[in-house]
Amino acid sequence: MQTIGFIQGAYSKKTKNHNLLFGATFRYTSYDDNTPATTKKEITSLPGVFIQDEWNLGKSQILLSGIRYDKNSIYGDILTPRLNYKWASKDENSIFRIGFGTGYRVVNVFTEDHAALTGARDVIFSEEILPEKSWNININWNQKIYSKYGAIFDFDLSVFNTVFSNRILPDYDANPNQIIYGNLDGKSITQGVTLNINSVTANGLKINMGATFIDSKIIQDNQTIYPFLTEKVSGNYRISYTIYNPKVTFDLSGTLIGPMKLPLLGLLDTREPYSPVINIMNFQATFTLN
Numbered sequence: 001m002q003t004i005g006f007i008q009g010a011y012s013k014k015t016k017n018h019n020l021l022f023g024a025t026f027r028y029t030s031y032d033d034n035t036p037a038t039t040k041k042e043i044t045s046l047p048g049v050f051i052q053d054e055w056n057l058g059k060s061q062i063l064l065s066g067i068r069y070d071k072n073s074i075y076g077d078i079l080t081p082r083l084n085y086k087w088a089s090k091d092e093n094s095i096f097r098i099g100f101g102t103g104y105r106v107v108n109v110f111t112e113d114h115a116a117l118t119g120a121r122d123v124i125f126s127e128e129i130l131p132e133k134s135w136n137i138n139i140n141w142n143q144k145i146y147s148k149y150g151a152i153f154d155f156d157l158s159v160f161n162t163v164f165s166n167r168i169l170p171d172y173d174a175n176p177n178q179i180i181y182g183n184l185d186g187k188s189i190t191q192g193v194t195l196n197i198n199s200v201t202a203n204g205l206k207i208n209m210g211a212t213f214i215d216s217k218i219i220q221d222n223q224t225i226y227p228f229l230t231e232k233v234s235g236n237y238r239i240s241y242t243i244y245n246p247k248v249t250f251d252l253s254g255t256l257i258g259p260m261k262l263p264l265l266g267l268l269d270t271r272e273p274y275s276p277v278i279n280i281m282n283f284q285a286t287f288t289l290n
Contacts, residue, residue: 003030019054021066044106045073062086075131078104097140105132107168126182129168136162150202157195164188169218172228172263186220188227204242211235226261233258247288254281 010023027046052066064084072078082101088094107129138160145153167188171180192214199207212234218225238253257278264271 001030001032004028017056019056021052021054022050024049042074047071060088060090072106072131075106078131080104093144093146095140095142097142098138100137101135103134103136105134107132121176122178124178124180126180129181130166130183132167133165134162136160152200154198155196156198157193159193161191162189164190167218169227176265184218184220186218188216188218190214190216192216204244206238206240208238209235210237228261228263231258231260249286249288251284251286252281253284254279 005028008025013020032041048070050068055063067081070078084099167184196210235256242249259274
């Protein structure tokens with residue numbers, strides 16, 4: 001059972017090149033999921049203040065900076081700054097973005113990992129769970145290309161890196177009959193590249209394709225460990241074509257998920273340590289009357 005109350009006030013002030021935003025918030029949360037994660041009802045009050053400045057550096061450049069301070073009644077002081085920069089060409093066919101920020105997250109374990117309660121393993125918490133903290137940077141490039149034959153191409157490329165501390169991770173290996181949750185005594189790194197390509201042609205053909213390549217790892221005690229249930233590559237695609245006499249649209253869409261490391265029940269478990277490649281495909285035809 002969860003009860004949430006939230007109130008926020010904000011004030012904005014515009015000058016010649018700046019758009020300032022000041023604000024204050026208060027959030028009340030009462031949470032009990034009737035699992036081992038909450039042996040008693042957890043009540044949290046979270047007052048906070050923030051300030052943001054959107055600085056117009058010219059016709060094609062914007063710098064956005066901000067900082068937020070929260071006072072968690074359980075976990076104490078939390079400070080989260082951020083900084084973002086955007087450049088766009090005059091016709092906005094080319095856009096470059098770079099962003100840096102920090103964040104924190106109070107995790108309700110079984111809300112996000114409810115499958116842990118459906119298996120035969122016992123769920124154990126080795127310590128009092130602390131909020132996760134992250135430092136992240138993201139670089140993005142978007143390019144639109146217009147063909148003289150009426151086709152439009154949209155390319156979107158992102159490179160990202162996120163470093164977590166206090167990450168909450170399940171341990172499947174220490175005891176094959178248990179899932180042991182605790183905060184990571186080290187750091188967790190997730191980095192990768194995402195590429196999306198969209199195209200539309202004059203003859204009614206639309207193609208949307210995207211792929212994400214992820215390097216996710218845990219560094220603890222000078223050892224590098226790769227987490228369970230995390231694929232290194234994933235993708236999605238959609239091909240759509242419309243004919244107009246009669247008006248019928250054909251859609252082929254799908255999701256591709258690469259191999260993932262799987263938890264096993266000890267050395268004698270005969271199952272494969274990695275999942276196979278998963279490709280889910282859907283085909284649809286739509287006929288429009290008049």
